[in-house]
Amino acid sequence: MSLLHTFKRLLKLTLIGLLCLSLIITPQMVWAANVLMMTSLKEFETDLGNATLKVEGIDSNMRLAVTPKGELTVSQFRAKQITLRFKPTTEVTPTPPAAKTPLPAHINIPLPFHLLSGQIDRLTIIQGTSTTEITQIQFDLDADNQALQFRIAQALSPWGKVSTQFQMQNAAPFALNGWLDVQQAHTELPYHLRTELRGDLTRLEIAANHHYQPQARPFAIVPAQTEAEDMLQINASIGLDDTRQSHLLVHLRQLQAKHIHPQLAGHMDLKIVADGSLTEQGQLLATIDAGDSRLQGQPLIVRGNATLQGAQLTQMELLAQLDKNKLTIQAGKNPSTAEITTLSWQAELANLAQLMPGFAGQVKGTGTVQQSTSGFATTYQLSGQQLQLPQGLTLAGFEAEGQATNQSQGSLKNQVKLRGLSQQNARGIDSPPIDAEFNLTGTLAKHHLALTINDSDPLLQRNLLLALDGSWQADTWQAQLTQLQDAKGKFFQLAQPANLQWQNEQGFQLQNLVVNALSGQLQLDQLRYRPARTANAITQQPAEKVQFSTQGALKAFPLQALMTWLVPEHSEALPADHLRVSAQWKLALDEQLNGTLHLERASGDWQTYDTSEARWQGLGINTLFAEMQAQNNRISVQSSIRADSTIDLQFSGNTVVTPTANGIVIQRSAPISAQLKANIAQLGWLAKLMPDMQPAGQLSIDAQASGIIAQPQLQGSLQGQSLALQVPSQGLWLEQGNLHATLAGDQVNIDQLHFAGKTGELNGNGQLVFKADRWQLDAAMQLTKLQALSRVDRWVQLSGNTNISMTSEQTTLSGKLKIHKGLFELPKADKPKLDDDVVIESPQATQAEPTSKLVFNNFALDFGDKPLILPFKESEQFMLRGQGLNGALSGNMQLNGGLDELTAAGTLEITGTYIAYGQSLNIETGRLIFSGKLPNIGLDVLATRQVESTKVGIQINGSLQTPQLKLVATPDTSNENKVSLLVLGQPMSQVGSSDMALLSVAAGALLSQGDSVSLQTKIAQAVGLDSIDVRGSGPTNYAVSVGKRINRNLVVGYEKSIVGLLNVGKLTYQLTKRISIETRTGSDNALDVFYGFSFD
Template structure:
């Protein structure tokens, strides 16, 4: 019994222990036990802990949902907590936290009361009872709330350990928006807590891209040494010391190199190197910065900044910028609490604007102030004020002085005594612009060229603007002379305004010589009378061609809309004639509506244009127009000379629908259309077009044009073009073009050199692509081509031309035509594009092509030519061989007109190419090669021509290089046949001025004398000499050349021939020979007679006195085959009778007297 009692107590203790272990095991290892324990804690300490659901076991892993902790104003909320720890490590004397993951963490701290920092915030940490290890801490979504501010982190990843030595961070990664920070290091447990940490971070910012950097923290929490550097893309270094326990206090310095903005190659701002310093506390710091700065379009600057600040403002003691353009110093203050505002003083010295723009050289000094204050409420406006104390110096060689002030609050601008003096020009402004006006302006500018480069003329006047936006008052009087700016100008103008804003006032403008580019107006007159609510308007415009516009209207402004009547409208001038408005038409023009009810314009020859317009800027549009009876010849002014149009034009147009989705249709017709060409020698050529119409349609998605036209001889022309509306950038296109001309003979009148034209033409084409890059595809054919060219005596036959185009590829051209027994072939391609300066490459080749078959010339050629067009430059290159040709030329006409050396052909030469009238410049490199069968017969000359000539032409200037040779040449003159021993034309420059090298001789078998004729010099100034072997005087050599005998053996008939030959060799050289011949044959007169300025009237005169009172003579024309017999009889000392008989006869009586 006693033994049982002694065993009962241990059994009870053992049972209680087993029960406790069982209960603890149930709490730690079962989910229900964990839930029970969490519920008991929530009941015991209400408000401290809250959890909506518990999953797992307390010994892990466990998951808590909607966890909330609160204590002392600190609140922690976690959407989900998952913890997998290792309790078995406790048996080894370690606390292994394992892996902990938190999602949706919200930490709320009480608002900062703003008390002063307490020094010594970092005491030694108590040693942990067990070493602690955290394998992984992951936080997905973290937000810190304090005093209305929120700081968010996307994720946190940590791993490390805590023991008696301190805290060791093995892995750390924090992501917050564009910033990713990776760190690791060690923090000692004992004060002052030695710290070693490594940082690596990257941040992605707009326009900057990804920035990467690294750094180190060393020291302790009393004094941390920071060293960090930006690795990419900008080299930047920062180093210094942080004192966390002192406020914190910081002392940082840094430097940079090769900074640029933007970061690409086209940087607009660059700084090669610089440095900065930042020291103090957040509420009391100092900033210094220095370095170079290069801005696009601005000379290199040297910047220096010295500033100090606190938590609410920044005070810039000095910000200086110095460069070759001068120096600028700014000092001021920027505040952001309690509101944003700034104020600064600006001083500049020796500023040279030419460093920014070469047209503005000068040296200026300035001083001024600028203040800006932000609004206190979102509905408020910024307020600015400024004062230019002075701006003085010289600008573009003229003295310059300016001063004044301004205030700007929203849309209200006030100007305070703004004055500008430049050279002799003065400008003064003062007053206010806003809801109410009170602005005075005075200008005296006799020389505007001192104000702006390129500005010319003079301007003078004064004016005052007052009243309100809806009822302004204007007084002013201005005038100007010879005003011009770039390609715009006005010879003179006068503007006078007297407007009280109510019912009375006048605005008068007169101007002359207005021009803007190619637009010219000879006179401008405008007048407005009345007030804003009711006024009359007169406008008259006249251009240099006499075209004029007259507009008379009356009406008034109602808020932002002008309503009135168009009383007169006249448009007059060629080519469209005179158009005048019939009656009075109401007119509304405003920011919301343009409306013009039914109107009619009466035009020339009974033509009319009528319509109506209702166009609200937001709403349904309704507009229509109708044209009737307009003579088509009004458009002939745009056709080539010699072409005219017949028939009448009529049409209609209607547009309707909302402004953003318009619809419309229209049609234009050419009734009894005819094209008249005054080219045919037999009379004008008329080509009739039947049923010609152009249809137009507009939808919200496309504009479509359709053309249909009946051509002569059952021909047709049909076309359709569609362009998408509302397209951004280049507009998509689609279209079709079809043409048939079964017989092209009707076009013969347009080809003045052709007769008997025959052939057929067809065209089928499609258009695609866009307006900036259209794409053609299709096929054009000209077949059965035949024609006669009477001027050349040849006929073309079996000609054809084919153009084929495939979208995306260059169209190709092929063709050929036959003439004689030769053929000309054509091949090439071109590249359509914007405009008409399309690149083109053609090759023309042929063999023995007959190009002339006339009695005086029969020529065959074998061309091999390349014609190209690139960048609007035409280039012709290749060779033209002449294998066979014969020239049978008649003698020169009786009277020859030679081109003067100073003659200029209009439109020929480099000037015409430079004035832009042609379709691009022209270059040529062409070789002409004569074969062995090129015969010349004419002017008494026979022989063969051989040689090569290279023709070069650039911008209208043509030069020739090479030579032509006369082989086997003979020359018949004055009854003699001369043998041409050498004949050459040498080209080394201008085409019409070759060098001459000719030697012709007369063989004399019975004489030892060999006479010859030499021709040298150049084509414009030839030199002709007669010589002989052995050498004889020129008269003797001429006698041998023409008669075969010496001069003393020549008869009178031969003497006449020699006189004519001497004259042909040159008048000045002939006179000595003529005197010698006259003496030999006993003539009292043997001379050349010439009418001044008319060499064609020259004659050789021979005569003798039969007695002292009777003279008989004969004159033979050099270029006129006729002659005249002359008889002169002396009747007295002062009286003579002269008679002349020839192609014209006359008798004259002369009385001679002398003045002393």
């Protein structure tokens, strides 16, 4: 939006500048310049027809000289003030066409002259209610009876630094050429504009080509010498006669959509053409077209036209469409009165995701806007559903309708309803959805606002009622807050009406707000906020930073009860002795931050819920204290927390804040002085805050920091004794821990870290370094037969050395671990899932951004040697168990890369058994070959069983993505015999008719590897057939049949018995829905007619 706003400003600047030049560069002005040079006038005023020019404060100390050639040289000229005022139409005397005089043949200049240095302190251009100031104008001028040359070396305008130069022939029609240059580096979108000027005093031609480069500096918009993307082209032909008939072309060519939003793809090709008169009452016709613009892979359609009478819009039609999203706008004069223009719009946004990344859902609406001399009035009706919004917000639906006006006594009637508003946090958890209703009724002079918020789930019972009565007069809005409470006023309620006020100059103010909450109280004596102001070059008003001040107090305020009410986590009621705090504050931020804040525990304790015991427990806090003082941006903080005999924490610190335009920041170069002393005698209380963990032990901290924020100088120590950490749900078990760390300079040195597991131990050391722009932790750990995980279904004992390098962006693991023994039970068979190329889009499920990336760097795993003696002791191996597998894992592998691009190298072997169809197969070979990116895993697997004198089994080769499976037997035998021996434990010759169907299904399932599509269907699709089937009830009629459909009625088939002599071709033709004819040839020749019917 800032880009479009800047283009609008630049276009306005170009038009205003050209119009000013068209009035200034006239024979009258040249004559006036002669008069000023040749006389000693202090002031001068002249009528230019549709404008007046007044020059004031002319410096009388002009140094004049005449050259030997008879030329007048003025070395210096200065005027304090020049005012150019455009006349309203009512003041311009119309000139009859017959009375209009043409341009003179030439400008009579009595004596050629040269102005070497001219200066105008201020040029004021008044056009209606708009006033523009241009200052510090430095110029020079050369004029004779042949030509005039004018150059502005510098002028400071609201749009930046201006310079220009042009030459004009001193003969009708006074041909001229030159350029205009504008540079503005101190703005959100810095630009450098250059416009070429051509023409004469009857018509001025301008041309400008610019390139948009948003990342470049000092200018994001610069003059373009060649054609490229992101071009802004302006061409204009402006008439300088009384009618000012003009032509204007603005072409935004190949603007990349990513400049509008980083996630938008495509380009825009927008062309605006305007023709007509630029006079105050002239008619201007404009068209707009988006050409071949494309957004998000779809064509963007923008077509429209408009008619303006002076500055008044009299007619407009606009269509904008992208895929299923459509917006139409129509405007025109009201037939009953020409003073009212009515604009109607209609929006059908069926796919918001196509319009803007981060949004999804559907919105539709209609509305009108009526503009008249007395103001505007609008009506609207909007609705939407299944909306996804930025910042993780989702909205099930909304409806909005109403009417508004800027007239004091005009009717206001607005209603907005929100359903199912929720927000997803960084962990991907949605907050409980809420419903809301907003109503605004009355008039601007006297209106009533009501807001109701409640939970979509009635069991949560969170709700909020807010109401106020307000009045808008001139630039001031005043109101009284009359209601602020939960639905029944049981938790909190407004004690008395509070005063609110908004003024354009003073900002927002809130006074005397008192809220009673569960026998406690919030008292806000005053709160004032005035937004930051940017510098105004026209009024010479400098930029001003935000202003904020507040004063108030808390009295026994139920802090935890309020947080529990806002974010309920448990259905059980909070105990009566929950934490209450008292506070007093007085803060003011302007050019500097000053004030005080004092907070302390009033009563109660912070309560945590123990799910295992289904009850609330207190942390034992008996002292909670914090105090902050700010004086001229220097902040000092002191705080203290004590909890029975378990916690004693003291903190103090000092730093300096820097006010910004919109608030305050702590610069990286800010000085810091801090001290932390903590003695935590029992870490077990942390389990109340983190119920999934069970920490224990003692921890003491004595630390000081000095220097600057970016690179603090540390001093002190960190000691831990009898440390333990258990996570029962994950089987993590560490105890007998010790920690010793020292703080020195910009480092924290971990001298010793020790833990013991169920068996073995862990020892480590490391270093945490704070650099200018980042922090980094480098640690080394030695594991000695450590049994860290200890669960019934998974445990592991390992040894080795591991290195960890961690920053805020990435965690890198390297080293080598040897797995001595352990157990990992495979989960039950996975549920079916979609392939990776299938994506389900849902506004309810957005992935949380990972905060840190895990990367492996030559990380080696050694699972030991393959057991040579069978049967082996499972308790001495690393076992994989589950889904029919019971085997020992051995071999080596090495990991590299991130989790999304993980590569592996090495070979693992599985030794053991595999149960399939009730039969136990011995895994003779079970090699998994890793080479390259996962899951690119090679397979070399052979699992067999002994049936009498025959060893039969399954051999799997290929890769995990495309395994190649075949049946093997020693000595070799037929495929049907292999299936029978493997599944039924007997040769095919001994299979009874009752087992044939089971054998067929088992073979298909075995070879299909559990896929939802059978092996027969896969084979048929691979060779271009429609069906392959194996069927029969006994050895003599067990057959394979294939089929191919020629068209919707004709099927060609072939059937061949596996054991017998059946060998036939078939042709089936469907005559009607129920009647079909089948012909058979081969070992069985026949013609059959079938009639089919079904029972519902």
